[in-house]
Amino acid sequence: MTTTSLDTDVLVIGAGPVGLITANLIGIRGHRATVLEARTGLIDYPRGVGLDDESIRTLVAADLWHAVEQFTVPNHVSRMVNGEGQVLATNDPQTTEFGFPRKHGFNQPVIDAELARGLDRFEGTELRFGHRVVGIEDNGDHVEVTAERVDETGTVTGTVTLTARYVVGCEGGSSFTRKQMGVEFEGKSPSTRWVVVDVEDDPLGTPNVYLGADPKRPYVSIGLPQGVRRWEFMLHDDEPTELVDDREFMNGLLSGMVPDPASLSIINQRTFTHHGRIASTFRKGNVFIAGDAAHLMPVWLGQGWNSGMRDATNLAWKLTAVLSGQAEDALLDTYTTERHKHASDMIDVNMAAGTVMKMKPFGGWVRDRLASALNLVPTWKSYFTELRFKPMPRYAAGVVVDQVTLTPGRAEATFKGGRLQPYVDSPGELSPVGLQFIQPRVNTADTTDALLDDVTGHWWVLATWGTNPTTYLTADDLAFCARHGITLVSFIPETQREWAEKKYAGSPAPVTVVGDTSGALKRWFDVRACGAIILRPDHFVAAATFNQQVSAALAAVRKAGALR
Known part of the structure; x- marks a missing residue:
């Protein structure tokens, strides 16, 4: 305390x-x-x-x-282009699995x-x-x-x-x-220096991001809110940092970007070096x-x-x-x-x-042709478009429980042999434990078309698909849930929501019935071998299990999180 x-x-x-x-x-x-x-x-x-x-x-x-x-x-699109303006890769993810467009400027x-x-x-x-x-x-x-x-x-x-x-x-x-x-x-802290310049009253007006992988001089051009345009230019080794204080030099950098660089109103200008370091x-x-x-x-x-x-x-x-x-x-x-x-x-x-951005002429030539070939293959093209190369956070250790063994503090990503238990009928082979849970729009008795977090809150959640989450919880489990502010939730098809609200009204603890209006929650459970999940306050899955095992999973989460 x-x-x-x-x-x-x-x-x-x-x-x-x-x-x-x-x-x-x-x-x-x-x-x-x-x-x-x-x-x-x-x-x-x-x-x-x-x-x-x-x-x-x-x-x-x-x-x-x-x-x-x-x-x-919202929906800030990034395009990597070469020195001739050819688009090598487009990053424009359309998913809203967490409730919002994936990228914003x-x-x-x-x-x-x-x-x-x-x-x-x-x-x-x-x-x-x-x-x-x-x-x-x-x-x-x-x-x-x-x-x-x-x-x-x-x-x-x-x-x-x-x-x-x-x-x-x-x-x-x-x-x-x-x-x-x-x-x-x-x-590492590479010695390459970059100058960033922000101007007001965007002279271009194009709303997105261009990563200029130009072997002559890599650059970045970004359209930002409130009419701001940002450029970043790599400085060559033989160009002293003091040059960026010379407006004529800056005008030279900007001359390939706008018709009249001398008329730009610069509101910020800095020089920086990229770093790749971790404690x-x-x-x-x-x-x-x-x-x-x-x-x-x-x-x-x-x-x-x-x-x-x-x-x-x-x-x-x-x-x-x-x-x-x-x-x-x-x-x-x-x-x-x-x-x-x-x-x-x-x-x-x-x-x-x-490294891809700063390639020399020969490396850039090879890169451009490889990119052209990959863009012809839909799977590889979507790998960049949907931002799938960006590693999503997955916690393999910490406040997690292994889905197969219910071991607290660790979680394997896959089921060995593609099966969890002999009675598993889910087509999925990956465990959702340690991953962030989705956030579709849902209905409840009190709200319509709300984001899931708005009805389940931002603390612990124990949820089941299609059933009453209190069914397999003991009296001690329910007391623990009450003590820790764990919200008990039933995800249910919207067609059954009113029925469930009436049926669960006499439950030994309050149950929030969430109507799955889009089918997103049903699809999530359909490809994962679980009927119950325990979500952490940061919306990551701490445990995923069958309904009959939820009491044991809750005990394992308690141990993994050192909960009293």
Whole structure:
């Protein structure tokens, strides 16, 4: 339980998007968070530009999507083109399996501002600018954080020490927190430099993304919300960084993009280097790191911002579960276990994409012809179009239960020999455990055409297909569900919903009957060897099992999650 004498429950270092969303997720679940930011205000120049559907689920959980949506462009299409403008690959996924279009464009500063405003909703939660952290001391049952107060001139005006149960460092790639933890930051930092330039009143007006794999000079052109156009150009080794301050040089770069580069109104211009690095662990005692403090990846697939959102989503529910007394501290060890591998995989994919972008003339010639051949094969073409090369998060260890053996803490991806048990009649051979659950639109007694998360909530869910979820639960199971706020759900064909609502009205615990209006839920269960699932607060499948085994699966989830 939280020690009442502490200044805050969770102290977050860094007011970037990861730190802000972490604090919001802590606050919306009833705990205190304090955010310390060394700057005297939010960063006001554009950085991240790509928002995934997974991140939108997080924003919805924080009750912030309604404020953020207006600053996004859904269905952001990316095309990789060569030096002649030939399209090598198109990335335009049409799926909405998680409730929203897979890709959105956005302007980060305005969204960061909404995340910061969101903290005003929570009593005991605050954002302090001009606080540069200079000391972190983990005392076992609490952490002391010392910060220098810094004014707008950079002058130190004093120091302050705050105490918290946990600290989360979200202050970027040069993270003071990570250095204090003493963990390795493994990987590569290629020497290639890029200049990014953002202009207002988009002179092109084309709404999507072009990745220019031009051997002469690779570039990126991105249409963003609010009429902003972004370009990124690779600098050659013999071009000093200082050249980008010369408007004539910049006009030369832009001359191949627009008819009149001299008339452009530049609102932001920076030089950066891509990195591919990851910390060896994301936790040490009561101190954690998330976002760029934990991993850095190139920008090609727009996954830096979204990977940070995944970190915050994973860590925040676990911190709040421990703070509320629902789980033991051991639950927090699963944060690194679950997030490290996927972050590492995303770095590898982004580094590979960068290699494809920056090929020399001969390599580019081979690449272009290979791409032309692959585009003739529908399966390979859809591999790029539907973004299937991007690894989806799957937790093979952590708060998961193996579907075959019900072993807590681990989950195999497949069924050996394609069968779970002799009585399995599902055509599926893959286990859904460790994967994010779908989010179709559904009906209930109280709402029509709602997204699933809106009716099941953002905490634990135990759901069955076509039956009453209480049938095979014991009295102790039901007491455990009530104690942990586990929502009991029956997924049912919409044609049977009213019947089920009447029949389940006398259940030993409340049951939310969800009408499957589109058949998406039925199809999901149809190809997976299970009739019952247990969903975690982050909407990942912790366990999938037959109805008669649901009590045993619940006990295994309890052990895997160190739940009390």
